[in-house]
Amino acid sequence: MCDNQTVKTRFAPSPTGFMHIGNLRTALYAYLLARAQGGSFIVRIEDTDQERLVEGAVDVILDTLRMTGLSYDEGPGVGGPNGPYVQSERRDIYKKYAEQLVAQGDAYYCFCTQERLAALHDEGGLGGYDRHCRDLSADEVAARLQAGESYVIRQKIPLEGVTSYYDEVFGEISMENKEMQDQILLKADGYPTYNFAHVVDDHLMGITHVVRGSEYLTSTPKYVLLYDAFGWERPHYVHLPLLMGQGPDGKVSKLSKRHGAVSFQDLVNGGYLPEAILNYIALLGWCPKGTNQEIFSLAELQQSFSLEGVSKSPSVFDYEKLNWFNSEYIKALPPEEFAARAVPVLADICPAGTDLTKLAALLHTRVITFAEIAGKVDFVAERLPLDAEAYTNKKNKTTPELCLQILQQVRPLLADVADWQNDTLFELLKQYAADSGYKAGAVMWAVRIAVARKAVTPGGATELMEVFGREESLSRIDLAITELGA
RNA sequence: GGCACGUUGGAGAAGGGGCUUAACUCACCAGCCUUUCACGCUGGCAUUCACGGGUUCGAAUCCCGUACGUGUCACCA
Numbered sequence: 176m177c178d179n180q181t182v183k184t185r186f187a188p189s190p191t192g193f194m195h196i197g198n199l200r201t202a203l204y205a206y207l208l209a210r211a212q213g214g215s216f217i218v219r220i221e222d223t224d225q226e227r228l229v230e231g232a233v234d235v236i237l238d239t240l241r242m243t244g245l246s247y248d249e250g251p252g253v254g255g256p257n258g259p260y261v262q263s264e265r266r267d268i269y270k271k272y273a274e275q276l277v278a279q280g281d282a283y284y285c286f287c288t289q290e291r292l293a294a295l296h297d298e299g300g301l302g303g304y305d306r307h308c309r310d311l312s313a314d315e316v317a318a319r320l321q322a323g324e325s326y327v328i329r330q331k332i333p334l335e336g337v338t339s340y341y342d343e344v345f346g347e348i349s350m351e352n353k354e355m356q357d358q359i360l361l362k363a364d365g366y367p368t369y370n371f372a373h374v375v376d377d378h379l380m381g382i383t384h385v386v387r388g389s390e391y392l393t394s395t396p397k398y399v400l401l402y403d404a405f406g407w408e409r410p411h412y413v414h415l416p417l418l419m420g421q422g423p424d425g426k427v428s429k430l431s432k433r434h435g436a437v438s439f440q441d442l443v444n445g446g447y448l449p450e451a452i453l454n455y456i457a458l459l460g461w462c463p464k465g466t467n468q469e470i471f472s473l474a475e476l477q478q479s480f481s482l483e484g485v486s487k488s489p490s491v492f493d494y495e496k497l498n499w500f501n502s503e504y505i506k507a508l509p510p511e512e513f514a515a516r517a518v519p520v521l522a523d524i525c526p527a528g529t530d531l532t533k534l535a536a537l538l539h540t541r542v543i544t545f546a547e548i549a550g551k552v553d554f555v556a557e558r559l560p561l562d563a564e565a566y567t568n569k570k571n572k573t574t575p576e577l578c579l580q581i582l583q584q585v586r587p588l589l590a591d592v593a594d595w596q597n598d599t600l601f602e603l604l605k606q607y608a609a610d611s612g613y614k615a616g617a618v619m620w621a622v623r624i625a626v627a628r629k630a631v632t633p634g635g636a637t638e639l640m641e642v643f644g645r646e647e648s649l650s651r652i653d654l655a656i657t658e659l660g661a
Numbered sequence: 662g663g664c665a666c667g668u669u670g671g672a673g674a675a676g677g678g679g680c681u682u683a684a685c686u687c688a689c690c691a692g693c694c695u696u697u698c699a700c701g702c703u704g705g706c707a708u709u710c711a712c713g714g715g716u717u718c719g720a721a722u723c724c725c726g727u728a729c730g731u732g733u734c735a736c737c738a
Contacts, residue, residue, distance in 0.1 A: 388732095467675085539700095
């Protein structure tokens with residue numbers, strides 16, 4: 176074990192084009208584990224699958240880390256003493272180590288064709304590779320290599336015995352060697368597989384804690400065998416419970432696209448704040464000790480994070496709870512900041528003369544995501560078609576007829592208001608209600624419906640009039656009177 | 662199918678032999694506040710910890726089995 180070293184973790188994503196939320200959480204935990212103890216955190220790009228390369232995918236990953244504040248000490252863009260940090264640029268390294276393993280007798284050349292492998296799979300089913308080339312003679316191997324035959328290098332797994340390792344969250348994990356395949360280390364195209372490359376790199380880069388999803392829990396014995404074969408010190412393993420999604424049928428499975436927006440960028444585009452997303456996923460599979468706190472900044476997470484709080488059981492990603500976090504973060508935004516983000520959106524859809532700052536203020540406590548804004552102010556952007564029945568309200572006992580009357584009486588009063596402000600308007604209507612004997616609620620209802628032309632609005636009658644401004648407000652009331660009168 | 666891991670309310674979860682008549686949060690429901698909605702506030706929401714045995718004076722907590730779920734068995738990571 177390596178207790179005296181400082182912790183060094185890594186995030187090693189494949190550039191697949193988007194940042195899966197589960198991946199982000201893995202990155203977060205790896206980051207937190209290192210930072211909580213003053214250790215370092217590095218990023219490595221695992222692009223050994225040439226067929227799955229996606230243009231610009233690395234930038235997506237790096238942008239996400241930047242937006243979430245997960246800073247790294249070594250990696251693409253920042254460099255470091257253990258580079259390069261992109262696996263496709265390290266091919267010579269893997270080849271060298273793979274050959275070393277062959278020389279030691281812990282790996283072997285395999286010349287089996289893909290067709291043979293496929294046939295094996297078709298007939299036998301679940302047996303896997305039959306180790307056909309495991310015991311080829313040295314001469315035969317040399318000859319076939321000489322002849323230029325295509326080959327891969329496979330790991331020579333012991334036929335008997337048990338391999339176990341200790342996982343920091345799941346505990347002791349044991350696996351019978353006979354359950355393991357002689358997995359491919361080096362592919363025919365010269366690239367290493369994940370199974371091999373990550374072991375070599377983690378060792379060379381000095382990684383002390385391997386943090387990754389629990390889908391690797393049962394393949395880790397194979398990796399441990401590799402460390403042992405090289406005589407390298409094994410790292411600590413930290414497998415994280417899976418992130419699940421719940422389908423419409425109620426069934427849960429590994430969170431994937433069929434469950435909706437599952438990438439960081441999808442969520443951001445959906446109006447979620449990076450801090451809210453990060454905060455939420457931090458709590459999926461981890462719970463702080465001795466506190467019920469739920470709102471955490473990245474800095475606070477760094478302070479509180481520890482492995483003991485990591486759970487073993489998978490957790491279901493819940494958009495409702497994410498919504499709650501997001502609305503909390505939005506409410507916590509200073510008004511100016513909220514306005515700075517909302518006003519540009521509003522400016523695009525609202526007519527000139529609208530008080531956008533006031534509108535933004537009304538929206539501040541009523542919005543769950545920024546993406547919702549447009550839908551909430553549609554009534555400002557245009558005069559919505561309005562059914563007279565909208566004037567009927569049970570609680571305030573209003574009817575279209577009553578509202579017409581109120582509007583007709585209130586309209587000249589409003590026209591005389593010099594100071595077109597919420598407070599002034601509100602006092603005026605209240606006074607009118609007192610004078611006329613109508614319930615204040617009824618008056619407000621009539622005016623609000625007339626002005627907004629919508630049943631549910633962000634803000635009350637006079638708040639909305641302030642947003643609309645005098646001219647538009649009176650004009651809308653006139654329209655309402657005409658419509659109700661007809 | 663083999664192997665591995667998991668199982669506390671609709672979701673996230675605390676609790677890890679007596680302090681639990683099982684915290685807290687989301688969702689949901691009811692009420693209050695109120696210029697609709699939202700915000701905010703108050704209260705409700707598992708007599709029970711997948712099930713069955715066992716250990717113990719005592720179990721959600723320890724042991725065994727069963728069921729269910731998920732993951733994994735690629736020249737993908």
